[in-house]
Amino acid sequence: MDKIVEGRGRPFREDRYPAESYEDILARDAVKAPDFFREGPDTDMGTEPIDASRYYDPGFFRKEVAHVWPKVWHWACREEEIPEVGDHVVYEFVGKSFIIVRSAPGEIKALYNACLHRGRQLAQASGSLETFRCPYHGMAWNVDGTLAVNPFDWDMPQWADKPLNLPEARVARWGGFVFMTMDPHAPPLEEVLGPIPEHFARYDFANRYKAAHVIKKMRANWKATTEAFMEAHHIVGTHPQSLPMSADINTQYDHPNDYVSRQFTAHAVQTPRIERKLSEQEIFNAFIGYRSDSDEDAKVLVPENTTARAFAAQMLRDALSAETGYDYSHAGDAEMIDSMAYNVFPHMAFWVGMFANLVYRFRPDGLDPEGTIMDILVLKPVPKDGPRPKPAETRYLGYDDPMSDADDDLGPFLANVFEQDVSNLPYVQAGLRALEGGKVEFTRYMEACLRRLHQKIDALIAEGETDRPE
Helix, strand or coil: CCCCCCCCCCCCCCCCCCCCCCCHHHCCCCCCCHHCCCCCCCCCCCCCCCHHHHCCCHHHHHHHHHCCCCHCCEEEEEECCCCCCEEEEEECCCEEEEEEEEEEEEEEEEEECCCCCCCCCCCCCCCCEEEEEEECCCEEEEEECEEEEEECCCCHHCHHHHHCCEEEEEEEEEEEEEEEEECCCCHHHHHHHHHHHHHCHCCCCCHEEEEEEEEEEEECCCCHHCCCCCCCHHHHCCCHHHHHHCHHEEEEEEEECCEEEEECCCCCCCCCEEEECHHHHHHHHHHHHHHHHHHHHHHCCCCCCCHHHHHHHHHHHHHHHHHHHHCCCCCCCCHHEEEEEECCCCCEECCCCCEEEEEEEEECCCEEEEEEEEEEEEEEECCCCCCCCCCEEEEEEEECCCCCCCCCCHHHHHHHHHHHHHHHHHHHHHHHHHCCCHHEEECCCCHHHHHHHHHHHHHHHHHHHHCCCC
């Protein structure tokens, strides 16, 4: 049994974990990563604890519903999900419902999903329609939100000479995603995304297709769930099988702008937590999920004078090239095998890289402060030749459904990793209620992005309460 070396804290900004940095690992790569992989701005968020009640108190949750969720940008769907006029997706959060519809060949709208008469929802599911007809009394609207039919206009004098278009939320697009916000004064999407469009240009997200979409419900607050995917040092406890091939404690964290934080974790290198130096074959075996008592039993042998990291990266370059028809010789080792997420306030994450990209979205389950809906997308490059693959159907998993039910969507390895993550969350939620002293502590560097999430939530709540009329 390999000995696990516990962290020995160093003063903030002088050093991180007493081991090499992510940039040290990048410097040794056979094929170099782009410059933007180097560490960016890192703001000191302080060390004050936060109240555990923020994760379950109905009063605090009502403040988030009133002042946070209506003010932020959401990715609502992929453009490929609504390719034709009339195609639409129903997107819902904290009791709000919107119809994201292709209203014209080059136009997408986010219509409030409610009849202007008695408020019944117009669309209950995604699909394709020529009009949105209220099943209650028969009023109908065109896909561009203009009124199509009012069967009792003679009895609504208050509507005479009044436009009866369905209200719209703001819409913006980037990378094949459709975003919406309820706030007419929210910063432009470009300002919120900051460096993402530039950094992701080489991955051409618009030319990727939805290869998998899993929606999982979890019995935990949305912030606790989001935070579970915003740091990598939980690997030692949650994903111990990954320690021989993940530099968990070496993960690089930074904050490129006021809305975006990043986390870059190197793979196909061993964690410094393991004291014994592993062979390159042992590291590679762990990377591909192969268990063996000796290097000689390995199914795929790492060539002599080659690192597991360089070999794994080239293996994936070859596989991806064969799958898509594109040349990936320019792609850095890190771009092929590392876990690199850009977290966008407050509930989205986009993974960067050449291979399959993960995208996350976290929402409260309706108006329940202790339930979360997590969306997991897998985006793959559209092959160079042949038709664009159709977007995958969505797999829905309830609170008690195991992630193994999504083996066919995510693959058994990835589904198992997610199962390890989500299995923690009900116990996190229960522990937050039981926490002696009622305070949650974050680390200073590795969890600064978690602390900033709470600080920005507080800022929006304070702004909303200040602006609220007496």
